[in-house]
Amino acid sequence: MFNLKAYYLLILSINLLQPLFALDNTTQNNSTTCEFKSELVPEATLRHLPKLDNLGASTSRYNLIYKGKQIKNFSFTQFQGYGTNMWWHGHAIGNNKKGGERIFFQGNYPVRGATEKKQLKGEYKMLLVGLGSDLYYTGFREKHKELITAANGFWLVPSHCLSRYP
Numbered sequence: 001m002f003n004l005k006a007y008y009l010l011i012l013s014i015n016l017l018q019p020l021f022a023l024d025n026t027t028q029n030n031s032t033t034c035e036f037k038s039e040l041v042p043e044a045t046l047r048h049l050p051k052l053d054n055l056g057a058s059t060s061r062y063n064l065i066y067k068g069k070q071i072k073n074f075s076f077t078q079f080q081g082y083g084t085n086m087w088w089h090g091h092a093i094g095n096n097k098k099g100g101e102r103i104f105f106q107g108n109y110p111v112r113g114a115t116e117k118k119q120l121k122g123e124y125k126m127l128l129v130g131l132g133s134d135l136y137y138t139g140f141r142e143k144h145k146e147l148i149t150a151a152n153g154f155w156l157v158p159s160h161c162l163s164r165y166p
Helices: 004-021 131-143 145-152 159-164
Strands: 033-036 044-049 057-064 069-078 084-089 100-106 124-128 155-157
Touching: 057 100, 057 145, 131 145
Parallel strands: none
Antiparallel strands: 033 044, 033 155, 044 057, 057 069, 069 084, 084 100, 100 124, 124 155
């Protein structure tokens, strides 16, 4: 039996989630560089870097910037289909340094966990699972305690970055 309510919910969720999972769109000009700012520590940002030819279409490179200084390199990707959104250290495809999962939120709700349209309101945010403990155990706890606070919190995703897939 065909469930009309489930069908409309499916169509609605596809339309709402589509901007988050589109392929990396490099046609943006330099004036709209994607920077994800820490919600807790505004001096911490993740700045998008130009695409490398040898990286997959759904892979983006970012620098972690803290108080104007480059701290670390990261790459983001989403595996095919319903695949998990991941972050990892560096920019090399063969990098063995594991990162963690990226979870997207709109307002206070995880995008994949929202079951009602009214839940998806507010700013888009991203949580980088494991980044805080990774920085803590790699020597940042002595030099940059605030950076660990930023890493454990949300990163704000500007609306002009949504077409990039955040």
